[in-house]
Amino acid sequence: MVYKTLTKALLIASMSIGLSSGVCAADAPKLKMGASDTMLAFTCVGCHGNNGASNGPAIPTIAGLSNEYFIEVMKGYAAGTVPATIMDRIAKGYTEDEIKQLASFFVSKTFVKAKQEFDPKLVKAGGKLHDKYCEKCHAEGGQSAEDDAGVLAGQWTPYVMNMFDDFNSGRREAPKKMAKQMKNMMAKEGEAGLHALSSYYASQQ
Numbered sequence: 465m466v467y468k469t470l471t472k473a474l475l476i477a478s479m480s481i482g483l484s485s486g487v488c489a490a491d492a493p494k495l496k497m498g499a500s501d502t503m504l505a506f507t508c509v510g511c512h513g514n515n516g517a518s519n520g521p522a523i524p525t526i527a528g529l530s531n532e533y534f535i536e537v538m539k540g541y542a543a544g545t546v547p548a549t550i551m552d553r554i555a556k557g558y559t560e561d562e563i564k565q566l567a568s569f570f571v572s573k574t575f576v577k578a579k580q581e582f583d584p585k586l587v588k589a590g591g592k593l594h595d596k597y598c599e600k601c602h603a604e605g606g607q608s609a610e611d612d613a614g615v616l617a618g619q620w621t622p623y624v625m626n627m628f629d630d631f632n633s634g635r636r637e638a639p640k641k642m643a644k645q646m647k648n649m650m651a652k653e654g655e656a657g658l659h660a661l662s663s664y665y666a667s668q669q
């Protein structure tokens with residue numbers, strides 16, 4: 465009798481193991497596919513704003529960037545080659561495929577230009593500096609995403625100023641030709657040049 469009960473218990477136990485592994489097996493393909501793009505992006509919008517349009521000021525808008533730039537900068541954060549206050553820790557949590565998914569979600573959204581203050585007196589000079597030193601790669605006054613160089617026009621000024629600082633201090637490595645242009649610009653205009661440039665970018669709303 466005891467033996468019989470024990471066998472029954474074992475049978476139930478093995479059945480339930482069978483059952484649960486059956487459930488796992490059925491779920492496995494779904495788990496392999498992982499979270500949807502929207503589910504993954506959910507983690508980001510708390511900081512980067514709905515659909516990647518940031519409420520600023522030190523957190524950049526990430527909607528409407530180019531696919532290539534988005535993936536490159538995320539990988540750079542994860543590898544530690546792009547300096548960060550927070551994105552290094554965040555980017556490390558995603559596989560390459562998930563980064564591609566995140567890119568496809570945000571790249572398809574519209575870059576909403578920030579409504580922010582700027583010094584109108586500096587805009588014209590900033591535009592001239594941009595045309596001379598930056599337009600070649602940051603096309604359409606810094607609006608284009610197609611150039612795979614991020615979007616500067618309408619990006620939040622405190623973030624843009626942080627990036628200027630990262631590049632000029634050498635914390636973030638600029639592409640060689642950009643580093644050269646930045647150096648030329650700084651030698652001629654100094655810090656005032658950076659304020660003029662950022663005013664020009666902020667004026668595009």
Ligand code: HEC
Nearest residue numbers: 507508511522523524526534537548549550551554566614
């Ligand atoms: C806690 C706030 C926070 C969260 C959450 C967050 N970010 Fe960021 N993100 C930032 C900040 C701040 C920066 C500027 C770099 C830095 O200081 O880390 C940034 C920068 C970026 C950039 C670079 C933009 C550019 O123009 O170069 C991308 C791309 C990005 N984040 C994507 C994401 C994605 C994708 C997620 C979700 C997986 C995410 N972020 C989650 C705060 C956040």
Ligand code: HEC
Nearest residue numbers: 597598601612613614615627628638639641642645646649
């Ligand atoms: C030779 C091409 C080139 C020139 C010239 C150039 N840039 Fe860039 N810039 C890039 C590329 C490419 C990136 C993307 C980052 C990378 O590849 O490391 C970038 C990134 C940036 C970023 C970071 C964008 C972000 O979302 O984080 C800023 C800010 C920037 N450039 C400002 C400037 C300014 C200001 C000038 C002119 C003084 C300039 N660049 C000139 C190619 C260039």
